[in-house]
Amino acid sequence: MKCINAVVPPNVRALNEAVSIVANVTREEANELIDIGAVWAKMDLLNEDDVMSQYYEENPSSASIRYADLPSGWGSGEEGYNEEEMSLDEYIERQMSLRYRRILTPSTIDPGTDIRVYPHPRRFPACYEFADRSRLLYEDTTFIVVDKPPMLPTQPEPSNYEECCPGCVNTLLGPFKTIAGDDVARPLICHRVDSCVGGCVVLSKDGNGQKVFSNLQRERKIKKLYLAVTTEPVPLGMHVHWMWGDLNARGTMGGTPCQFVSHTPPESRKKAKQAWIRCVLEVVKCEPITISKSHRHNYDPGTKQHYQSTIRLVTGRKHQVRAQLASLGCPLIRDTLYEPIAGMTLDNLIDEDAEERMDEAMQQVRVPREAIGLQAHAILFAGVRAKARTPWWAE
Numbered sequence: 001m002k003c004i005n006a007v008v009p010p011n012v013r014a015l016n017e018a019v020s021i022v023a024n025v026t027r028e029e030a031n032e033l034i035d036i037g038a039v040w041a042k043m044d045l046l047n048e049d050d051v052m053s054q055y056y057e058e059n060p061s062s063a064s065i066r067y068a069d070l071p072s073g074w075g076s077g078e079e080g081y082n083e084e085e086m087s088l089d090e091y092i093e094r095q096m097s098l099r100y101r102r103i104l105t106p107s108t109i110d111p112g113t114d115i116r117v118y119p120h121p122r123r124f125p126a127c128y129e130f131a132d133r134s135r136l137l138y139e140d141t142t143f144i145v146v147d148k149p150p151m152l153p154t155q156p157e158p159s160n161y162e163e164c165c166p167g168c169v170n171t172l173l174g175p176f177k178t179i180a181g182d183d184v185a186r187p188l189i190c191h192r193v194d195s196c197v198g199g200c201v202v203l204s205k206d207g208n209g210q211k212v213f214s215n216l217q218r219e220r221k222i223k224k225l226y227l228a229v230t231t232e233p234v235p236l237g238m239h240v241h242w243m244w245g246d247l248n249a250r251g252t253m254g255g256t257p258c259q260f261v262s263h264t265p266p267e268s269r270k271k272a273k274q275a276w277i278r279c280v281l282e283v284v285k286c287e288p289i290t291i292s293k294s295h296r297h298n299y300d301p302g303t304k305q306h307y308q309s310t311i312r313l314v315t316g317r318k319h320q321v322r323a324q325l326a327s328l329g330c331p332l333i334r335d336t337l338y339e340p341i342a343g344m345t346l347d348n349l350i351d352e353d354a355e356e357r358m359d360e361a362m363q364q365v366r367v368p369r370e371a372i373g374l375q376a377h378a379i380l381f382a383g384v385r386a387k388a389r390t391p392w393w394a395e
Helices: 015-023 027-036 047-054 088-096 125-131 166-174 207-218 270-275 322-326 354-364
Strands: 004-007 041-044 101-104 114-117 136-139 145-147 200-206 223-230 237-244 276-289 306-313 374-381 385-386
Touching: 004 015, 015 027, 015 041, 015 114, 027 047, 125 166, 136 385, 145 166, 145 385, 166 200, 200 207, 200 385, 237 322, 276 322, 306 322
Parallel strands: 200 374
Antiparallel strands: 004 114, 041 101, 041 114, 136 145, 145 200, 223 306, 223 374, 237 276, 276 306, 374 385
């Protein structure tokens, strides 16, 4: 997504005026860009209250700057992020050192301030499927579980703060109340589900619930079931594979967009702990199914036999189900990120020919632009039980 980096012109105090000048748009369009979260500014003086204000400030002044969600990472429940080594205080300190902050309300701004504008924000029409209240699967005094539609990000994009799971849930399924009866400003993300994947997503009404979920995730007290569709039968049983640790880290820049796994365990426990991440899932069922041609989802199954697998996720790694099934030669349907590398594993890079084949396959991988054959079907934790609705391929 292209952005414009600029400096607020002299004698300009209103943020919408600065955005209008920098992005060459009208004031009304500038206000829309601010509202959707497509405007960022360099903030030199930030404190902890600034970072956390969005969660606790009920009626922010229209003349003050209000910041967006804590960026991806803390409280996500993803085990590859090293949450165990980073406390909330440490995370806040790290975020306060970052240069730009998203601005979400009309504000005054000092001339000479660096700003970043996304004039053409990425839009997510799937957001508005939350107008269907049957997508609210569960709610109590702490947690909310929803059935996220495919092609909607779990967390905000740099150019769009509103059209994501917490933003759409809050706008279309809210308002929600805390245990004290207060309005929830915006639900907090407890874990991630890939944008191209639909199904169960857990949100919390407050930071305490977010911490509780993260601890349950770390202690392996959360049960997750996935439904996966492939054109090859997936072998039943427990599958233990190994991901290269550096590629699995959230926020890692560079490297491959997909995750490669090895079917061969590391040579020693020391190497396993230092450089590799263990990935475990269990395929409990795999049965042939019939999929009808879908105009709504733009999928034509052709004459291929399809198989639906029920998968119990034991560990929660980035792209884990997608990567492990592809390594077994059973990529998910429409998963253009992993179909080109089906059957390829790190332990098979034994000669130059194998490396060349992998390089050629990597040139074909693409981020999916349509829903893939995967659904976060059910989740169970701390007495909470939720099951997603019928997946798109069975509608």
